[in-house]
Amino acid sequence: MTQMTEARKASGGGFTPQIMRVAERERRTPEFIRERVADGRIVIPANRMHTNLDPCGIGRELTTKINANIGNSALSGCPGEEAAKLRIAVKYGADTVMDLSTGENITEIRRRLISLSTVPVGTVPVYEMVAREGASSISEELVLRVMREQAEQGVDYMTIHAGLLSRLVPLALKRKLGIVSRGGALLAAWMKETGKENPFYTAFDKILSICLEYDVTLSLGDGLRPGCLADASDEAQFAELDVLGELTARCRAAGVQAMVEGPGHIPVDQIEMNMLREREKCADAPFYILGPVVADCAPGYDHITAAMGGLLGAYYGAAMLCYVTPKEHLGLPNPDDVRQGVAAFKIAAHAADIGTHKPGARERDDAMSDARARFDWEAQFSLAIDPDRARAGREEAIRESSGESSLHGTEFCTMCGPEFCSVRLSAKLKKENATAAAQ
């Protein structure tokens, strides 16, 4: 039983609690949600073992979701730090988190994250397989064993690179940057070494059985996503997308929820085309994209290059954006990087939702504008995506100015001071106008 199989049952009020909750959060009718869960255009990742989950819907017509990747590596991170990253990610607006741990204590880190998380938790099972048993131990048996263990633990969605068939590897090796997906590269190396086909593909029906049992949503990974602008929209990328389209259809036929993952690195002028192509090839399955980065020359600022691409992706139909942090291309993100990445992507998702007129999307902005007009600084901070940073910014500016102590709560800021404050001048003009009209 999955959200999809339930949604397909003859109606008469039979909405799952998860569908009801998503409808409420999205300001849509339960019918609207159920219809799309039934045909696969919306997914609600909700493993029945993840008991403290607040369900979240993901689909092109819903508000844009953002995911934060956390997790350790062999070189960095520890269970306590990953829990801290989870807290920060959710505080600043992450709708889901993925535990991408590849270092020590993977099982324990994940158990703890799931027990703490009210948002859906995703994983990439091949990481645990390789971290625990080594890259050469990859097999269908190991795939199924690790996926079942993770499903039992309550993982809501799993990325599997089942579309990376062995015949596609040579296409990717022609590129400037080859294969930049970790899971994709591990599988390609294993296929090359063993001469066998991708075990996530050959075991796909058995994987579907596990997903059906726990209601694990599959996130069909793009092992051949481009790793730089020069490799974007190439033959390898689109050949894999075709396979993901077939796998989407197999998921739907089985009643398993599925998303499709996308790039990565795309020049601005190719983003709309990429979104439309996925929609066509994968029958409008929720598109879950990584960034995309729109410039390759800004390490240290890749949360910005990627949030820019994410905004465009979401505006043109992506359902969920995987964040990128300032550490991308440089190292493992720390908690402050997580905060910056989540904030940048929350902005991208929100700005896209305003642009596509999602229900209620602009209310928060309008409330902010009203608070600005009346110089209500506390309201401005509380409406901000990152209230702490907004407050810190004003306080820093006041500290750096001449008249420090007298400036808190004033009807201007240190940018212009009172005489040059346009908002102040404008309020005065409006007031005079109103007075004149009343007389």
Added chain:
Amino acid sequence: MTQMTEARKASGGGFTPQIMRVAERERRTPEFIRERVADGRIVIPANRMHTNLDPCGIGRELTTKINANIGNSALSGCPGEEAAKLRIAVKYGADTVMDLSTGENITEIRRRLISLSTVPVGTVPVYEMVAREGASSISEELVLRVMREQAEQGVDYMTIHAGLLSRLVPLALKRKLGIVSRGGALLAAWMKETGKENPFYTAFDKILSICLEYDVTLSLGDGLRPGCLADASDEAQFAELDVLGELTARCRAAGVQAMVEGPGHIPVDQIEMNMLREREKCADAPFYILGPVVADCAPGYDHITAAMGGLLGAYYGAAMLCYVTPKEHLGLPNPDDVRQGVAAFKIAAHAADIGTHKPGARERDDAMSDARARFDWEAQFSLAIDPDRARAGREEAIRESSGESSLHGTEFCTMCGPEFCSVRLSAKLKKENATAAAQ
């Protein structure tokens, strides 16, 4: 004599040194540049008194430029700090700077900035008028006196809100946030108080004479730009744009170079329309936009909200982006805010140029991708928009990892470590492929 009047002279090799330099920087022929300077589609702000200028061309078909606003306010900043901001702005990629000082020592700050600056320097003369003589002293006489003084000092371009006619003020007072342009609000208040027409408009022909004499480029300011998403693309904004179109034609008839300024705050779905409307109403005069911000609820991150809008604006035809810093809506930016704002906008401008296929735009990114493929960290840092931050990011990650000392110069980063490094795996596969092919 201006770049425009020179460009219009019968040809035979008569290219100004400024046109030759812009052609070189843009990888275009001198003919390409001259033709567009002659008809006004490209401006080269180059006051003949600004002797250490490295000329820069601004136009839709050229690479996208970015401007950094610096300057003090009555509450913050000092001459030494403004010089530091100039250095930082230019270091990280500002193509022009505007000195928006409204506090003490305006004349001296500007003199120093112009003498130090190899990039064009812009101002908003009404600020100096009001800072020196008070808002009630605004008059045609003061406009002409201050503009002449600034022109003699070598200011390359000046923003004047000449399109804000008194009849337009009531339209703006209907808005949520009224008039948010400082110059616009000051002029509207003065017009309301005195019952007179905007002196920048009534003295426009005399202003053109000053500009002709020194080759000052006019930047026709949008005093009625929207101050929030709710006010975007309204009657006030577009009525002023129509006046700016008329003023552009008067500039061109006089041989004076002119840009047009634009918003501000625009939802994503209205940006393309705004760019096309300016192009039509102002006969393709270079459009110089502020941001635009695409979400109003992210104070502390407005360099990001605005760089997102700037990317779209440039992609759809804006010629220059005025940066916004993380302090926007909170206070006066300090040097670190300047750095963050410039970096975010350099990314936006560059990503747009890649998207519109400007000559050579992607070369730096391709070189970066090659450096990534061969783990050449030093090359990656030197190709980065902000080399210091890129290096600091990798070093921080190494510091935070387990094996600190051994990691510098390695062929992986702390994100994945050696076993999970896709770039490393991919390089190995490529090498094996090449070896097999050679045998």
